[in-house]
Amino acid sequence: MDEKKTESRAPWSAWTQASNSSRPGASCRVIAHLDLDAFFAAVEESRDPSLRGKPVIVGGGERGVVATANYEARRYGVHSAMPIRTARTLCPHGVFLPGHHDLYRDYSRRLMSLLATYSPLVEQVSLDEAYVDLTGTERLFGPPEMTARLIQKRVKEELGLSISVGLASNKLVAKVASDYEKPAGFTVVPCGREAEFLAPLAVQRLPGVGPALLRQLRSWGVATIGDLARVPLRTLELSLGEWGEALACRARGEDANPVTPGQIVKSISREHTFETDVFDPRLLESTLIALTEDVCRRLRQSALEARTVTIKIRYANFATHTCSHTLSHPTDVDEAFFREVRALFHRHWRKSSCLRLVGVGLSNLAPRAGQDDLFDQELPLLRELDLKVDAIREKYGKNAVRRGATLSDQ
Numbered sequence: 001m002d003e004k005k006t007e008s009r010a011p012w013s014a015w016t017q018a019s020n021s022s023r024p025g026a027s028c029r030v031i032a033h034l035d036l037d038a039f040f041a042a043v044e045e046s047r048d049p050s051l052r053g054k055p056v057i058v059g060g061g062e063r064g065v066v067a068t069a070n071y072e073a074r075r076y077g078v079h080s081a082m083p084i085r086t087a088r089t090l091c092p093h094g095v096f097l098p099g100h101h102d103l104y105r106d107y108s109r110r111l112m113s114l115l116a117t118y119s120p121l122v123e124q125v126s127l128d129e130a131y132v133d134l135t136g137t138e139r140l141f142g143p144p145e146m147t148a149r150l151i152q153k154r155v156k157e158e159l160g161l162s163i164s165v166g167l168a169s170n171k172l173v174a175k176v177a178s179d180y181e182k183p184a185g186f187t188v189v190p191c192g193r194e195a196e197f198l199a200p201l202a203v204q205r206l207p208g209v210g211p212a213l214l215r216q217l218r219s220w221g222v223a224t225i226g227d228l229a230r231v232p233l234r235t236l237e238l239s240l241g242e243w244g245e246a247l248a249c250r251a252r253g254e255d256a257n258p259v260t261p262g263q264i265v266k267s268i269s270r271e272h273t274f275e276t277d278v279f280d281p282r283l284l285e286s287t288l289i290a291l292t293e294d295v296c297r298r299l300r301q302s303a304l305e306a307r308t309v310t311i312k313i314r315y316a317n318f319a320t321h322t323c324s325h326t327l328s329h330p331t332d333v334d335e336a337f338f339r340e341v342r343a344l345f346h347r348h349w350r351k352s353s354c355l356r357l358v359g360v361g362l363s364n365l366a367p368r369a370g371q372d373d374l375f376d377q378e379l380p381l382l383r384e385l386d387l388k389v390d391a392i393r394e395k396y397g398k399n400a401v402r403r404g405a406t407l408s409d410q
């Protein structure tokens with residue numbers, strides 16, 4: 001938040017004047033990134049107008065953390081992921097609400113169907129965020145800038161929610177643009193001026209620059225994205241490897257990733273056939289846990305959450321059984337599924353019968369809500385652990401880190 005004050009800020013609001021003229025012959029894509037402002041709190045305000053103008057903090061219980069704070073609450077220093085207790089100290093007169101998950105999902109669905117009326121290429125990133133490729137929609141709806149304005153107006157009128165919009169020639173710059181003037185922002189970066197737009201912004205605004213990288217960049221004297229763009233490629237490559245080149249491209253505002261409408265993944269599953277039939281409960285259980293880890297990792301890679309977990313067991317005689325359990329809230333955290341997998345297994349396995357195959361599947365999938373797991377105090381920590389393990393496995397192979405529970409698998 002603070003870096004906004006130190007950045008030099010110019011208005012960016014028109015697409016047509018400079019685009020294409022600066023790069024003659026260049027055919028640019030037109031991509032909008034849309035992000036609802038303080039989503040959960042805004043839904044609560046829209047349901048109960050008496051909350052307007054008051055600091056509203058949505059989050060779970062006294063031992064939970066803040067999921068969303070509205071802009072009034074942010075003025076007191078309250079922010080997402082902060083313990084509710086701290087938020088109460090900072091803002092004792094705030095309105096603290098437990099939140100309504102189903103309602104937020106419902107609003108999210110309405111937003112996505114509204115967006116889908118403007119382009120077939122809508123990529124939902126989380127409950128309150130999406131990319132829309134508006135390239136070639138001029139003939140139907142007029143200039144993309146007008147279309148984006150119209151979407152913003154309709155979201156306000158039909159959903160009662162404020163949304164920020166960034167319009168640019170690629171996803172990376174559109175995302176930074178939607179965050180440029182939040183809330184209710186409308187920022188347009190003309191084609192060909194991406195690097196110029198990014199240059200004065202604080203380097204941590206660039207997606208992918210996390211705390212560790214930020215420390216390193218600062219030690220080189222890099223404060224803005226423009227500073228980063230001037231670091232010789234060789235220097236970046238030497239200290240960051242392949243990621244160095246990707247980072248250099250980002251600093252110049254280049255991004256070739258297309259808007260990909262959500263692949264309709266219905267389920268993610270994995271199974272394991274034993275070389276010889278098995279009746280050792282410890283081996284069966286540890287195999288199921290390893291499979292659960294694997295499907296959860298794939299879930300996280302796809303930025304999805306699941307509610308239903310299914311196990312499959314096949315006896316030596318090929319008789320096959322599946323059984324499922326559905327959680328009250330969707331999640332992508334390993335630990336949340338382990339207990340259910342174990343319970344399902346012990347409830348359904350005919351003890352002393354050999355198994356030739358076990359499998360685990362996740363279904364009832366939805367894009368990751370991003371903030372939902374903040375309702376539970378433990379889940380964010382477990383999730384962080386899962387992500388660290390994912391990263392280590394990505395780098396050093398699947399067996400680089402193993403849970404105690406899966407060791408008998410060897």
Ligand SMILES: [Mg+2]
Nearest residue numbers: 035036037128
């Ligand atoms: Mg948002």
